Ligand SMILES: NC(=O)C1=CN([C@@H]2O[C@H](COP(=O)(O)OP(=O)(O)OC[C@H]3O[C@@H](n4cnc5c(N)ncnc54)[C@H](OP(=O)(O)O)[C@@H]3O)[C@@H](O)[C@H]2O)[C@@H](O)CC1
């Protein structure tokens with residue numbers, strides 16, 4: 060039976076900052092995303108990281124993407140420095156491999172590998188645990204072939220996510236209308252309340268959101284289960300998409316969205332969490 064987080068459980072996993080918090084205690088994230096081929100993915104992943112509560116966001120993608128990121132989000136820092144969590148891969152091309160390796164060499168915390176980065180064997184091998192891989196179904200099939208899964212990837216999404224997690228030893232986020240988060244021994248599920256978030260760039264936003272939530276937990280050294288933390292991030296992103304599409308209550312009429320709208324939906328999704 061897949062675990063489905065309640066809004067109350069998500070609220071506990073996404074705590075509000077306290078008076079004692081400051082930008083560094085709230086989690087720092089570095090994103091190696093947005094190649095010159097796909098600069099927009101850099102902007103979208105950074106937007107996800109900022110909108111999910113990180114206190115400090117660094118960007119180490121291509122120069123072209125960096126210009127776009129700064130013009131949209133001047134709060135982002137380009138100077139190198141440490142981070143609690145790394146997000147690598149959204150809008151990947153080969154030019155991001157060197158900055159990714161450099162960031163990994165100095166890093167001990169959680170790493171999110173998305174898009175082309177999760178299919179790069181060398182890079183995967185350089186990531187210590189905990190690693191989070193975020194394939195869509197096409198990437199999941201290619202990853203399964205790479206890790207020598209034997210036979211086709213199971214068609215059942217739960218089995219597929221579990222198999223990929225077992226074969227890679229990583230937490231796997233298998234994305235679709237139903238998103239499965241799998242660790243080798245457990246599976247979480249988030250079922251989207253509307254299909255509008257299935258648009259280009261939505262997964263880039265998600266990678267940033269996961270990195271942001273992981274950074275906060277790593278920095279605070281919480282004892283929360285990694286799968287629970289990632290599942291909470293998936294919930295926040297999914298509910299942000301629902302808010303963006305106008306689905307504020309069950310049955311409300313909805314409308315098309317673009318991935319940038321999901322970033323804007325993160326605030327009302329966060330605000331909808333039951334507190335106290
Ligand atoms: N604004 C930007 O900069 C943006 C940049 N982006 C960046 O673009 C890069 C390429 O990413 P990508 O996902 O577009 O292409 P790719 O990895 O080749 O896989 C596509 C193939 O997989 C399959 N497939 C099956 N099921 C699927 C499913 N549910 N969802 C999706 N695919 C599914 C299907 O193949 P089929 O099943 O038809 O054989 C399909 O042809 C990546 O770095 C990304 O970050 C994007 O994020 C967009 C916004």
Ligand SMILES: Nc1ncnc2c1ncn2[C@@H]1O[C@H](COP(=O)(O)OP(=O)(O)O)[C@@H](O)[C@H]1O
Pocket residue numbers: 194195234235236237238251253254255256257258259260261262263264265
């Ligand atoms: N039918 C759908 N309903 C709701 N969400 C969807 C649907 N299809 C895909 N998504 C979501 O959209 C995102 C797509 O991610 P991905 O395929 O990596 O796109 P991109 O690389 O363009 O960002 C994932 O978060 C996935 O859960």
